Amino acid sequence: MRRRIPSNSMLIAFEAAARHGSFKEAASELLLTESAVSRQIARLETFLETKLFERKGNRVRLLPVGTKYAQEVGDSLARLERDSQRLMGQSPGTVDLEIGVLPTFATRWLIPRLGMFQNTFPHIRVNLAQRLDPFNLPASGFDAAIHFHDPAWAGLVIHPLLHEVLIPVCNPSLLSGTRTPPPLDDLPRVHRRQNAEAWQIYAQETAQHLQNPLAGVRFDLHGMAIEAAMAGLGVALVPRTYVERDLAEGRLVTCWPPGQSVSKTFCAITTEPLDECQPALRSFVLWLLDQAAATEDQP
Incomplete structure (x- = not known):
């Protein structure tokens, strides 16, 4: 039985246009003309009998059904590329x-x-x-x-x-001239954006006074927060597992108790x-x- 699957050229053009939100930028990435990308997507919509983009003049907007399909197509293309590269190498x-x-x-x-x-x-x-x-x-x-x-x-x-298990760490220079351990409220703090309440929970568990537990800079990844701590931007609350080597080699220090709960x-x-x-x-x-x-x- 013949599979009813759109051509690779249709799917690649659609995935690029959906990712960029622009036919023009997709064309630039794929080394095609904008009209060629538009034709491939029009053929895909005809094949699927479904509109994927809303067109208003020179502007396009991905429709909800197109957003879901773009995620699925992107995952499938990434998997196909990964499998192909694995065999080639x-x-x-x-x-x-x-x-x-x-x-x-x-x-x-x-x-x-x-x-x-x-x-x-x-x-x-x-x-x-x-x-x-x-x-x-x-x-x-x-x-x-x-x-x-x-x-x-x-x-x-x-x-x-x-x-x-989270522990507070910072660059050793941040503690120079302070008593040990200095109050955390006296130092700038670094947050991981996805765990905004971590400092507040830590303060309650360890009886640390924080006037404003949410104060400080924010980063998406623990890796970013660790780099920020090493750069002297503040004290970061991070998994001990991630910083064992940095603590052992002196790039980071900790002089406060570890968190009590397993995050x-x-x-x-x-x-x-x-x-x-x-x-x-x-x-x-x-x-x-x-x-x-x-x-x-x-x-």
């Missing part, structure tokens, strides 16, 4: 794993340890892609995810790795139990569990 006997992972967890915890995994399993190549939010793992093309525990993973297999739990997520996973993925997840246990055992 694959060496004989090498097994590739595609892992969707939280970006700061990848850069601060996982990547510094990956060399050990590769030394033990030289035939397994681990490819990482950042995912800030939970996603549909079975339909994503990823072999596994490393993310926070979340109800969105219902029906999948959860392998708890590490607990997120979130980092997990590996697979679609099947470990004994049913492919051998390469099973080896990787078991290695993750061992590394996480060693991290939790550190003082």
